[in-house]
Structures are given as structure tokens and as C-alpha cells.
Amino acid sequence: MPACYTDRLSLRPGERFALHASSTSSTCRLEMARVGAGREVVLTRAVEVGDHPTPDHADRNGCGWPAACEVEIGADWRAGYYDVALTDAAGETAHHFVCVKPAAGGPRAKAVLVLATNTLHSYNYWGGASAYCDVEALMSRRKTLPEAMADAIGVLSTQRPFPPLLLAPPEDMPRLVNMRKRGFEEKSWAGGDPAWSRAHRQSPYDGSAGFLNKWEHHFVRWAEGEGIDLDYLTDYDLEIEPGALDPYACVVLVGHSEYWSGGQRAAIDAFLDRGGKLAVFSGNTCFWKVRWEDEGRRYVCHKWKGFEADPVAAADPAQGTHLWSHPAFEHPEAATIGLSFVFGGYHRLGLCAARGQGGYTLYREGHWALEGCDLYYGDVIGDELPLIGYENDGCPITFGEDGLPAPVARLGVPQNLEIVALAPASFAEAPSPYRPLIPPEQLDVIAEIAHGSASPQAQARTLRGHAVMASFARGAGEVFNAGTTEWAYGLKANDPFVTRITLNVLRRFGAV
CATH class of the missing domain: 2.60.40.10 (Immunoglobulins)
Incomplete structure (x- = not known):
């Protein structure tokens, strides 16, 4: 081939x-x-x-x-x-x-879709390994999952192909969501279709990035069907092109925009502060900090090993690659997008909310994003899709005397965040008699960052998160965050609630 x-x-x-x-x-x-x-x-x-x-x-x-x-x-x-x-x-x-990209000096759309190409680079395992795992050794059974994960690489070349299922899967590739609730005493599973996976020799990482027949593609199909014009940039363009966002009223993120470089983050922060609007139809957004070298030919993403494995970080921790929420950076992602995966987690995947409703419960029916949606307090949307699944972002929550959820302003979560809807999510699988299916995360690190302690109690608390739909004003700009990777599947299904909410956001944000 x-x-x-x-x-x-x-x-x-x-x-x-x-x-x-x-x-x-x-x-x-x-x-x-x-x-x-x-x-x-x-x-x-x-x-x-x-x-x-x-x-x-x-x-x-x-x-x-x-x-x-x-x-x-x-x-x-x-x-x-x-x-x-x-x-x-x-x-x-x-x-x-x-x-x-649009021609220099030429006509521009009002909104720009920033393709999640950093996520794609992180998952690219052509030649053996990715930032996650030695995938070829795992698939050939030469290494167990823990052994293969230990051999993940933190410096990746962009000068190589992408695996076929990661970049160009067939239209019938299953979603990364359990499409139904787990039955009584049924063994857990982690999305997809085992028979399809075996037939196509699918790796556990092939569904997590890429455009074709995945989140961004579904969003673009819907947008073009609605007559919504979009320009396009990659994550790297925001790193190397000062002012790349200047012509636009609205920046759109879709699906799985998980990895942001320092330059990209600065560009979006500046865009918001001067009055731009950010529409986040993505989950696990801006979770990991990455770095570019050699004019874009080398991508640095050490993840959990971001300080000890990186000589650049050893000399200057601010240049390290680790969680954006890590205290070394003093700039948690929630300060930009309002939410964080450390307060969210998985839903309908393995044992993480395995019998979860798969949809959002509405709390603020008077929020501008719900205008004309015929929605009221306690209504659930998207449960039949499911709309909530795979990876979801959230925030610490309290309830006021009005009975409505409110944010707890810490780790960058803004005090003025308006919570529209909620669904349970879990950062990892709880101990159980069932075989773990989600690759293990470093709960001690997350608990220390999210809750100020790595104690067993804090780690247990980390397992209890929420997917959150919310909005807030940032500088002179504004952010809407749908809080889930799966939003585009609501548009693909022509769900009337998801469609109307999306149109409300894009209209308010000047995209149409």
C-alpha cells in the first residue's frame, strides 16, 4: 500500500x-x-x-x-x-x-474553524509510537498496555504519514461512546464495535483524532447545509501567525481540541480580550500544553513526563509540556474556556457513567443559548443520541438558594460562569470486579492539582465530575462551551435542540 x-x-x-x-x-x-x-x-x-x-x-x-x-x-x-x-x-x-486558508487580503468569512491538528499529531503512531503509547507493539502483542504506555514518546515528527484509520476511516467507523447503557451485571466495554475493530485492525487510539467522518467533518457538513461560511486554520497557524484571528468575529473549536501550544493559547486569549467570541463545541479542550520546534517539523508533547523528560523544561519550567492546569504555568485552561477536564471526565465509556443518561439536564432555561428551544428546568436533551459521551469538561459546582448550580471559582474557573446544563462524568474508572478498559491516568497528580491533595480521599473525589454546558464573558469577549466531544453528533442527527442552540451561539457571536 x-x-x-x-x-x-x-x-x-x-x-x-x-x-x-x-x-x-x-x-x-x-x-x-x-x-x-x-x-x-x-x-x-x-x-x-x-x-x-x-x-x-x-x-x-x-x-x-x-x-x-x-x-x-x-x-x-x-x-x-x-x-x-x-x-x-x-x-x-x-x-x-x-x-x-483564505487568500491573503482576500474575502474572509465571519468565523474561523481551528482544526485540532495538534491532537492529530499527538495520536499519530506511524512508525511505532505516539505521545500515548507504542501502538505498534501493543497491536502486535509484543507489549502489554502498561508496557506500551511506558514507551510513549514525547518528541514527534510531523514529517511522516498518518495511520489510515486515524486520518481517513470509513463512514461506518463506530463512535467512541457506548451507545446504550450497561445492563445489570453486564461486563463493561469501551465504545465501538469489537467485531468492526477486529475486522479493520483498529487500534484503541484511531477514533480520537482526525477530520474525515469524525467530529469536525460532521460539523462542517451541517454548517454548509445551513449556509454558514467558515474559514479554516490549523492549531499551528495560531502559533506562527500573529494576528491570524484578527479578521474574525468568532473562533470555532469542534470535537477534540485537546492540545494547545503557548502561542496558540496567547492568540486566543488576546482575541477574547479585545472582543472576540469563542464557540467551543469540543471536549477535553486545552488540556495539555505542547511546544513546537524546528519550524514545525518537531512537535514536543511529553504529557505526564513533561518536566523530568524534557531538558528545555528543566532549564525553564514555563517552556515545559504538561497539563495546562499545572501550577508551573500559572495559567489553567479554565481561565480561557471556563471549564476543565480535571473537573469533568468520561461518560458512557468503560465503567465511567456506564449507565449514564447520555444527555444534558437543563437548569437555566432562560439562558440566551436556549432561546426558542422550548426547554424548561429539568428537561433532558440528547439522551437518545447520546450527546454526552467520551470526554467532557466541567467545573466545581455548588447550589445557591435559588436551587441553581453555580461555579466554585478556583483553578481558573471564572466566578461569572453561567452553568446551563449538567451531566455526571468520571475522570477514571472506579475499582470494580471488571477489567479496566480506560488507560490509567495519574490520579494522584490530578487530585493534587484539582483538590490540593493527593490523598486517597482526594483521588476518590476526582472520580466524581460533571459535563457542563456554560458561558461567560472574558475580557471584552465571550465564550460558550458545550463541554463535550460529542456535540457534532447532535448536529449530524439533526437534533432540534442541539441545532437551535448551535445557531443561537453562532448568531450571537457574529458567525452568521
Whole structure:
């Protein structure tokens, strides 16, 4: 099967990228297509491709393959996600992508979708390992899950392909959610369809990132169907382009925008403070701090080992890569987005809220986001989808004399946060007779950060979180946070409540 990668992921019309490829077929067919509500082919050509080995440690050092060709972005190519498909003589196809940004000085949409490309890099295990795990050793059973997780790498190359199911899964790839509640004394499971996974040799990490047939794609299909115009940027563009957000009224995040660099965070903070609006239809948002090196060719993401494994962090802790909520950074993510995964967690995954309702219970029916939704106190939305699942963000909660939930302002959670809806979530699986299915987290670290203690009692408290839908004013701007990865599936299903709430947010925020 062929394989390919580009030397850069985002370009403007008139700019060029190099396509690096390997195939046993000397001639392959290259097709590029903008993917949104439909698939719009913009380029086809024959490409001569050599057969190149994948070098050792390609995961951290890159493949080093020669360029098979260069492609110039057409002047008439619309902003969007462009699938790069390379097909060999046997009909086997490899996929990569580029993000086409609007032309410099050209017309702009009112809103920009920032693609969660940092999350994609974190999960990329081409060549062996990712920031999570030595995935190839795990899938070949050469290592157990704990052994494979111990061999995760913290420095990753962007100059390599992506695994097929991570980047370009078929439309029937199952969601990362248990679609029904666990039955009485039924063994727990962790999303998906075991038969599908076996048939496609799916890794535990393939569903957690990527555009095609996943969260961002579903959102774009819906938005284009509604006539909503969007421009596109990648996470890295916010790192390297000062003022990239200046032309926009609204920034949109969708799905799983988990990894933010320091430059990206500063760009979004500045955007909000000067009056921009941030619409977060994502879960586990801005959880990990990452760093870029070598002009975007090297991505640094040490996660839990962010200080002891990183010589840069040893010299300057502020440059480390760890939880954004870590006290070394003095800038927890909730200060920007209002919520945090440390106060949220999983829902309908393994034993985490395995019999959870899968939807939001509404508390503030008078909130502006619910206008025209025919919703009232105690109503539940999205339970049949399910709307709440996989990863969800929350905040510490208390109840006032009015009977409504209110935030406890700590670890960056703003005092002026308005909580609209809630659902239980858990940061990890509680001890049980069942085999654990969610990779173990460092509960002691989370408990220390979230609750000021690593005691067993604080770790137990960490297991009791919430998914939260909320909004707040930040500087001269405003933030709406849907608090869950699964919001786009409500739009895919044409759920009337999710659709109306999304339109209310985008209208208020000047996106339409």
C-alpha cells in the first residue's frame, strides 16, 4: 500500500507544498479534493513514486523520503480541508491532507474553524509510537498496555504519514461512546464495535483524532447545509501567525481540541480580550500544553513526563509540556474556556457513567443559548443520541438558594460562569470486579492539582465530575462551551435542540 505526507499542513492560494511518498508502484494517481458537505475534486495528476523504506524511529525523526512532486494551491480553491489521496496501480489508496486558508487580503468569512491538528499529531503512531503509547507493539502483542504506555514518546515528527484509520476511516467507523447503557451485571466495554475493530485492525487510539467522518467533518457538513461560511486554520497557524484571528468575529473549536501550544493559547486569549467570541463545541479542550520546534517539523508533547523528560523544561519550567492546569504555568485552561477536564471526565465509556443518561439536564432555561428551544428546568436533551459521551469538561459546582448550580471559582474557573446544563462524568474508572478498559491516568497528580491533595480521599473525589454546558464573558469577549466531544453528533442527527442552540451561539457571536 502506498504512503505519503506533506511538508506542511496549511497554505494559502499560490503557495506550494511538497508531497513525499513511497509505493511499490512506480506511477500513482494523485487526487486532491475539498471535503465539506460534499467532495469537490480540484486536481488529478500522475505522480512518479519511488519505493522507500520506513526508517527506524520514524515516529520521532520522520521518514526522510524524497519529494515525489510539488503542488501549488489554486487561486480559486476555497478555504477548507483538502484530502490528498494517492492511489497505486493495485487500487490501494493512501490519504493525507492540507488545510487551505483564505487568500491573503482576500474575502474572509465571519468565523474561523481551528482544526485540532495538534491532537492529530499527538495520536499519530506511524512508525511505532505516539505521545500515548507504542501502538505498534501493543497491536502486535509484543507489549502489554502498561508496557506500551511506558514507551510513549514525547518528541514527534510531523514529517511522516498518518495511520489510515486515524486520518481517513470509513463512514461506518463506530463512535467512541457506548451507545446504550450497561445492563445489570453486564461486563463493561469501551465504545465501538469489537467485531468492526477486529475486522479493520483498529487500534484503541484511531477514533480520537482526525477530520474525515469524525467530529469536525460532521460539523462542517451541517454548517454548509445551513449556509454558514467558515474559514479554516490549523492549531499551528495560531502559533506562527500573529494576528491570524484578527479578521474574525468568532473562533470555532469542534470535537477534540485537546492540545494547545503557548502561542496558540496567547492568540486566543488576546482575541477574547479585545472582543472576540469563542464557540467551543469540543471536549477535553486545552488540556495539555505542547511546544513546537524546528519550524514545525518537531512537535514536543511529553504529557505526564513533561518536566523530568524534557531538558528545555528543566532549564525553564514555563517552556515545559504538561497539563495546562499545572501550577508551573500559572495559567489553567479554565481561565480561557471556563471549564476543565480535571473537573469533568468520561461518560458512557468503560465503567465511567456506564449507565449514564447520555444527555444534558437543563437548569437555566432562560439562558440566551436556549432561546426558542422550548426547554424548561429539568428537561433532558440528547439522551437518545447520546450527546454526552467520551470526554467532557466541567467545573466545581455548588447550589445557591435559588436551587441553581453555580461555579466554585478556583483553578481558573471564572466566578461569572453561567452553568446551563449538567451531566455526571468520571475522570477514571472506579475499582470494580471488571477489567479496566480506560488507560490509567495519574490520579494522584490530578487530585493534587484539582483538590490540593493527593490523598486517597482526594483521588476518590476526582472520580466524581460533571459535563457542563456554560458561558461567560472574558475580557471584552465571550465564550460558550458545550463541554463535550460529542456535540457534532447532535448536529449530524439533526437534533432540534442541539441545532437551535448551535445557531443561537453562532448568531450571537457574529458567525452568521
